[in-house]
Amino acid sequence: VQLFAMLSTALVFDLRRGDVRMSDRKRLGGFAVVIAGVVADNLAATGSGIEFTWQTVALLAGTFGSGVGYALQAKCNGRLARDLGTTTRAIALSAAVNILASLPLDAVIWQEFNIHLVFELSDWPLWLFGGVQSAFYIGSLAVLPKKLGYTISYLTLLLGKLVSSSIVDAVGLTGKAVQFDWMRGSAILLVLVGTALFSGAGVP
Numbered sequence: 001v002q003l004f005a006m007l008s009t010a011l012v013f014d015l016r017r018g019d020v021r022m023s024d025r026k027r028l029g030g031f032a033v034v035i036a037g038v039v040a041d042n043l044a045a046t047g048s049g050i051e052f053t054w055q056t057v058a059l060l061a062g063t064f065g066s067g068v069g070y071a072l073q074a075k076c077n078g079r080l081a082r083d084l085g086t087t088t089r090a091i092a093l094s095a096a097v098n099i100l101a102s103l104p105l106d107a108v109i110w111q112e113f114n115i116h117l118v119f120e121l122s123d124w125p126l127w128l129f130g131g132v133q134s135a136f137y138i139g140s141l142a143v144l145p146k147k148l149g150y151t152i153s154y155l156t157l158l159l160g161k162l163v164s165s166s167i168v169d170a171v172g173l174t175g176k177a178v179q180f181d182w183m184r185g186s187a188i189l190l191v192l193v194g195t196a197l198f199s200g201a202g203v204p
Contacts, residue, residue, distance in 0.1 A: 002063045002064065002066055003038050004035065005063075005065070005067025005068045005071070006070050006154055007038075007154055009067070009068045009071035009150075010074075010151045011031060011151045013151075014149050014151045017150075019150075020149070026197055029197060030195065030196070030199075031151070031155075031194065032194070033190055033191075033197060034155055034194030036190050037162075037188070037189070038187070038191070040187040041162060071150065071154065073094070073138075074142065074150065075145070075150070077091075077142035078142045078143070078145060078146060080093060080142070088139070090142055091135050094138050095134070141153065141157075151198065155191070155194070155199075158191055159188070159191050159195055162184075162188050162191060166188065
């Protein structure tokens with residue numbers, strides 16, 4: 001749901017900018033192929049059915065909203081970089097807002113679930129890697145959509161996520177190895193083909 005929201009919002013941005021037109025059947029067809037790949041990947045990840053209750057619907061709505069928010073973040077950071085003069089300043093301000101907005105949530109987790117903050121020296125390499133990756137992610141999405149378009153940037157991002165997560169699962173880096181099956185392979189292939197179609201690869 002989150003990926004669908006991100007891609008759909010990015011497509012709306014490109015339609016408004018005129019980078020994509022409703023008459024571009026090949027590109028929109030490629031987008032539909034990517035969505036099919038996302039559905040296939042989710043089917044591979046969930047082995048049981050989903051019982052739809054009001055709580056489930058609320059969680060799905062929140063997940064959809066977060067996907068829209070990720071796409072909006074790229075657009076806002078691009079404008080922020082232009083207003084502040086550099087992408088680095090936009091990254092720093094975006095990170096500061098993220099930290100401040102997370103503090104109330106951290107407080108709720110601490111008080112309601114009795115989960116306390118723990119500082120372990122062994123965790124700092126992971127936090128450092130996460131910080132560098134986050135800065136690279138925010139900075140890239142503040143620049144790339146202006147050059148490639150929002151949709152193609154997020155399609156490429158999605159492809160990278162599927163490939164890297166498949167490697168992590170197969171190797172068992174998170175502690176549990178998940179076999180790379182034909183369903184995940186089909187999902188990656190669909191996303192690759194759909195991205196190629198949307199980007200206009202092979203068009204004379």
